[in-house]
Amino acid sequence: MFGSERSVVEEWLSEFKSLPETHIPSYAGSLHLKKSLVPALYRVIQDPNNELLEPVCHQLFELYRSSEDRLRRFTLQFLPELVWVYLRITASRDRQSNGCIEALLLGIYNLEIVDKDGNSRLLSFTIPSLSKPSIYHEPSSLGSMVLTEGALCQHDQIRVLYSGLHPQRETFTAQNRFEVLCFLMLCYNAAVVYMPLSSYQSVCRMSSRLCVCGFPRQQQKLWREPCNRVLLDPEFMVQMLTAVYHAIYNGEWEMGREALEDIVYRAQLELYSQPLLLGNAMKSSLPESAPDDPRGRKVLQVEVTPTVSRISISAITTASIRRHRWKREESPTLGLEEVWLAGRFCMSLSAFCIFVLVLVFIPTSDRSPCQYPSM
Structure with missing residues (x-):
């Protein structure tokens, strides 16, 4: 870790501790302007032996327990990196350097379930x-x-x-580990639209490394740090796919597709049906080329139809049905006798019209004289 990054982190630690309650909203609004802070915090989290890791985890928890949503999202953006470091250290069975990260994850979990x-x-x-x-x-x-x-x-x-x-958890065990992590990833995916691009990169790295570490596919990666295989849960892999799918269409096309391939690879090895089905469906739906805008949503964008003029329609109720039935009963109806008389009248009228036409169009000379009987 460079000296400049260390000074940035130390300044951030001391700044929040001396901040009065009334200045927290303005502090939350200006936190994203510190461009060098987020990369420095990633460097601290990635090094479990860093002496700043414990105070950083403590302050991230203090930000998350505040009532300001922007501070909570600031902590939540580091969740994929925290999960990766925690699972990697757990697989190496070095629990001594994992305490502060474990406490932070459990603290976020216990805050979110109530x-x-x-x-x-x-x-x-x-x-x-x-x-x-x-x-x-x-x-x-x-x-x-x-x-x-x-x-x-x-x-x-x-x-x-x-x-x-979800019950309160005081420590991680082999039985509840992925129950807690699945819920944490669920909370991350609920706020994934607010995450910065660095968090999308982190979730793609986490997904790829968790799925290939300890397998032959790791030798094809640029990242070849020795790491034991990490046991994964199918529900946790589904949550990873959800985050990766959003990252693919929001600026991380290459890293997202690589993470998707690695998740499907691991699902095939483990014979996990849920992530395998979802991963193959995502692969089939991918377009051939990357989105035009590096931050745009080419496929996820939904075009809202223009507002149409609304038509006033009377609701169909019991009263309206009763009124409609009364109108039908009050309207005059024709019986069989009236229908028969109307038909006879029409036939008579037609015969009369034919007789008149004959009288008009037949010449007088062609008409036969009336024959009177002889006396």
Whole structure:
């Protein structure tokens, strides 16, 4: 680690400790302007023997437990690198140099599984409904109706629970390790759109190295640092694929595709069906060329349709159906006798018209005189 990087980290450590509570929002807004800070923190995290690692992990946890979302995202951007270093050291069975990183990961996990009131947090999503607007459609405004907008929004609303009721963890074990790491990667993917480009590079490096270290494919990489094989969980690999997929279309085309190939390679060796299915689906959907804009979303971008003029439609209710039935009952209806008489009248009218035409178009000389009987 260079002396300039060390001084940047030390200045950052001392600056936040002396910061009053009222200046935290402005500090969070100016943190991204320190361009040399993030690379210096990566250098500290990548060296488990660095003496600054423990105070850095402690301060990252202090930032994450604050109420400012921008400070929480600042800590969250280093999560892939922290996970990689933790799993690499765990595979080498050197737990003494892993304590501060382990404490930071457990601290973030224990903060995320509860809400502000300390209750267990349930993560769920709502199945889309046509009665609620989305980026794909706008529901037509209903005119005079009995149902309110709130009632329509709750109608047929189905919430699907995908994570929740996680217990507090005080230490990592072989049984709960990937349960904690999967949840942490889930939190990272929930905020992946706010992550900087350096974090996308980190998650691609983490995915590639975790999947190939200790296997023959590692010899094909520029990174050839000796490392034992790291046991991986299929659900954790699915979370890695989610992060890599976003990185592919947001500036890391080459690193993202390489990470995708490595994840599929490891899934084939382990015979993990979920990451294998998802990885092959991602490979099949990739375009032939990289996105035009290095930071653009060529495939993930959704074009919102222009707003159309809304048509006022009366809601179909029980009262409207009853009124419609009454109108039908009050309208005059023709019986069988009236229909028969109308038919006879039409036939008579047609015969009369034919008779008139004959009288008009046949000359008088051609008409036969009336024959009277002789007396």
